[in-house]
Amino acid sequence: MTNAVQDSNRHTISVLVDNESGVLARVIGLFSGRGYNIESLTVAEVDARENLSRITIVTSGTRMIIEQIKNQLRRLVPVHKVHDLTIEGPHVSRELALIKVASTGEKRVEALRIADIFRARAIDSTNESFVFEVVGATEKVDAFVTLMQPLGLIDVSRTGVVAIARGPKAL
Amino acid sequence: MVHHDTMTGAEILLKALVDQGVDVIFGYPGGAVLPIYDELSKQNRIRHILVRHEQAAVHAAEGYARSTGKVGCVLVTSGPGATNAVTGLADAQCDSVPLVCLTGQVPTHLIGNDAFQEADITGITRPCTKHNYLVKDTNQLARTVHEAFHVARSGRPGPVLIDLPKDVVQNRGLYQPPSKTKSKYNPQVKGDLRAIEKAVDLIASAKRPVFYVGGGVINSGLAACQLLTQFVRMTGFPCTLTLMGLGAFPGSDPLFLGMLGMHGTVEANMAMHDCDVMINIGARFDDRVTGRLNAFSPNSKKIHIDIDPSSINKNVAVDLSIVGDCAHVIEDMIKVWKARQPKIDERALRAWWAKIEEWRGADSLRYPASDTIIKPQYAIQRLYDLTRSRNPYICTEVGQHQMWAAQHLRLDLPLHWLTSGGLGTMGYGLPAAMGVQTAHPDALVIDIAGESSIQMNIQEMATLVQHNLPVKIVILNNQYMGMVRQWQELIHGARYSESHMDHHPDFVKLAEAFGAVGLRAERPDQVDGVIAEMLAVNRPVIVEMRTDASENVFPMIMPGMAHNEMVLGQEDRSRDNPGSEQDGMVLV
Missing domain, CATH: 3.40.50.970 (Thiamin diphosphate (ThDP)-binding fold, Pyr/PP domains)
Known part of the structure; x- marks a missing residue:
């Protein structure tokens, strides 16, 4: 790359695809085959009538690489729309995590206190464990996980990032 | 009970192929495609060429497609038949050749069971086809075939694979004609007119221009090649062609500089290196063309016309890009050029041609004659x-x-x-x-x-x-x-x-x-x-x-070297060491 020294930036890309078998493999195969990063990837059907799914990808690369990624995605036949939320204006992004903490005594109390500060909900409880549900930006989830580590954190399950543009316009 | 309007999958398949204009299939039979071969034997609209290896079937279809401008068609069986075809598909993908490859597959109820002659061919070929399909319902077969041909020939052409489980071609279903099949896949063919006008201005202002033309023009069709020739001759600018572009512009025309790249002529590579405006039409800045990227045509404004947006700014950052089909874009360029009647810098152009003639004088394709051994x-x-x-x-x-x-x-x-x-x-x-x-x-x-x-x-x-x-x-x-x-x-x-x-x-x-x-x-x-x-x-x-076993191909741009660092021949060994590796990149 002539511009290999360019700064690498993180981008959140929304992709609207036909909800058909193999479409996710095409997207993931494109990233692995061409050596692009996937920091997070989420997918679910968003329009049952039109049979459309929405994929949200967080990736990083130089300006040229990000442009390549978007153009390569647009080449895929079942891909209808590719939008770079990071450069197309303000957007909100959220991640949900389920976090299991196993501890007793003071640690257990501290875990609950911190969960309260993060507005995490306890959605499962035993005498020696909690499962917390925390929703927020990736950084917030990261921070919560870090704080739970010394308090008996034993299991983490995260959805990856979903994102949507602010304002009245659709994708 | 046999419904009157229904046909077997094999009948639907052949009807769809005929409706798509297929007159020849290159193929090899086997268990999973026997119902299709049975149906083939009952008709005479489509000729079948029986190959000896499935890879050859795909290359033959490529030859058919590239020499006619039509979509080539291949029929092979499941498992080894399909995997043998993979090299051909990868070849067609790299060179943008429109193909439809039909592969047999084990019946749907056996898929995933490691059945005899089963291979996940849609999985295997996902990265080396433009698109692929696994048909699971006979009623979807005709629509899928029509869409596959549409995808293969539209936009940047490429190979499309359709995997056909045996039960899908045996079951009965309804036929759907091409006219009733709509596809959401419709790549842009017309270029942005504002960009085309800017390009014409830039071309007209050039003092040391060069046309760098690739296989995209040939894929675009005969009309594109004629328009290209017309446009190049209107400008009087020099034109070089890539390996895939040869024939897009007449090789005997004095404006032609020969092929460029690793084994290109001195005049083509030097013109690329020293030009001030480069007009890339349907080429992709391939590594065999550019040589060392950070020394590639360092002082030029670059225009890139390509139907595939992902080709633009992939290897080389360009100054002006036009996404569209070559024929449409060149046609619009000619219109704008004629309307504006631009004044080109004749003096600069004469000086540029003088320089080119000097490079031509090197006669870089010469070789030592012999009357004892065949060169x-x-x-x-x-x-x-x-x-x-x-x-x-x-x-x-x-x-x-x-x-x-x-x-x-x-x-x-x-x-x-x-x-x-x-x-x-x-x-x-x-x-x-x-x-x-x-x-x-x-x-x-x-x-x-x-x-x-x-x-x-x-x-x-x-x-x-x-x-x-x-x-x-x-x-x-x-x-x-x-x-x-x-x-x-x-x-x-x-x-x-x-x-x-x-x-x-x-x-x-x-x-x-x-x-x-x-x-x-x-x-x-x-x-x-x-x-x-x-x-x-x-x-x-x-x-x-x-022939002479010791003969080498010259000129040669050694790996990691630039266009102006060609090795001219066996006697010119000053540069026969490859260039330095950069940024940890291994030279190929």
């Missing part, structure tokens, strides 16, 4: 001189002979040059020639081959004989994998590791064993004679020419 370049030149009046279709395999052919044949017509450019597939030429001859039964079709490449698909000699395809195969036998040997000589200290084949078949006897004609030339004075003999026979012919 491969001489063989190719004689072949060209003795056949050009018949406008032959030229196919090649991959290696030195391919580069010499690209350098020395000055082809005037598009669609007459077939070579494996992107993937570099040895064994491409013979089956591709088979496909060309099928499409053009009366044409002269020549495969220029090396003795190593030809052995990769030599079994197709039997196909040529069976189907009366009088392809002429000219083997330049230098006893080595020549290009491998050349790189070993120049880059790996002349250690010829495994590039020499101690044993070759007797190609004359081999041709005869297949029922073809075998000829041989061992001295330069025999070359014209065997070519004349070859042309006189209306049967498949192998001509073996024993």
Whole structure:
């Protein structure tokens, strides 16, 4: 790359695809085959009538690489729309995590206190464990996980990032 | 109960193929496709060419497609039939050849069971096809076939695979005609007019311009090639072609600089390096063209016209890009050019041409003549001189002979040059020639081959004989994998590791064993004679020419070097070390 020294930036890309078998493999195969990063990837059907799914990808690369990624995605036949939320204006992004903490005594109390500060909900409880549900930006989830580590954190399950543009316009 | 409007999947498939204009299928039967072959035997709209290996079926379809501008069609069975086709599909993907490959598959209820001759071919071919389908419902079959042809030929063309489980072709379902099939896949063909106007202004302001034209123009069609020729001649600017673009602009036109790139002419590469405006039409800044990227045409404004947005700014950042089909964009450029009547800088252009003539003076394709040993370049030149009046279709395999052919044949017509450019597939030429001859039964079709490449698909000699395809195969036998040997000589200290084949078949006897004609030339004075003999026979012919084993392809831009750092010949060894590796990138 002539511009290999360019700064690498993180981008959140929304992709609207036909909800058909193999479409996710095409997207993931494109990233692995061409050596692009996937920091997070989420997918679910968003329009049952039109049979459309929405994929949200967080990736990083130089300006040229990000442009390549978007153009390569647009080449895929079942891909209808590719939008770079990071450069197309303000957007909100959220991640949900389920976090299991196993501890007793003071640690257990501290875990609950911190969960309260993060507005995490306890959605499962035993005498020696909690499962917390925390929703927020990736950084917030990261921070919560870090704080739970010394308090008996034993299991983490995260959805990856979903994102949507602010304002009245659709994708 | 048989519903009156329904047909079997196999019937639907063949009807859909006929409706898509298919007249030839290249294929090989097997268990999973027997219902389709049964149906094929009951009709005479589609001709089937029975190959000897599935890879050859795909290359043959490529030859058919590239020489006609139509979509090539392949039919193979499941499992090994399908996996054997993969190299051909990858080749078609790299060179943007429109194909539809039909593969058999085990019945739907067995998919995923590791059944006999089962392979996940949609999974395997996902990265080496433009798109692929697994049909699970007979009612979806016709729609899928129509969409597959549409996808294969639209936008940047490419291979599309349809996997057909045996039950899907046996069950009954409804046919759907092409006119009732809508696809959401509709790539942009018209270029942005504002960008085209800007491009015309930039072109008109150039003092040292060059047209750099690739296979995209040929894929766009004959009209695109004619428009390109018209536009280049209107400007009077020099034009170079990539390996895949040869024929898009007449090779005999004085504005033509020859091929560019690793084995391009001095005038083409130097013009690229020193130009101030580069007009890239349908080429993709491939690494074999650009040489070292940070020294590639350092002082030029670059215009890039391509139908595939992902080709733009992929390797080289350009100043002005136009996404669209070459024919449409060039047509609009000509319109704008005519409307504006731009004043070009005639004086600067004359000086630029003077410079180019100086580079031409280097006569970079010259080679030492010999009257004792056949120089491969001489063989190719004689072949060209003795056949050009018949406008032959030229196919090649991959290696030195391919580069010499690209350098020395000055082809005037598009669609007459077939070579494996992107993937570099040895064994491409013979089956591709088979496909060309099928499409053009009366044409002269020549495969220029090396003795190593030809052995990769030599079994197709039997196909040529069976189907009366009088392809002429000219083997330049230098006893080595020549290009491998050349790189070993120049880059790996002349250690010829495994590039020499101690044993070759007797190609004359081999041709005869297949029922073809075998000829041989061992001295330069025999070359014209065997070519004349070859042309006189209306049967498949192998001509073996024993050529100089030590000859190398020059000029050469060594890996990691720039356009202005060419090695001109054996005597010019000042630069025969490869350039320095940069940013940890390994040179290829």
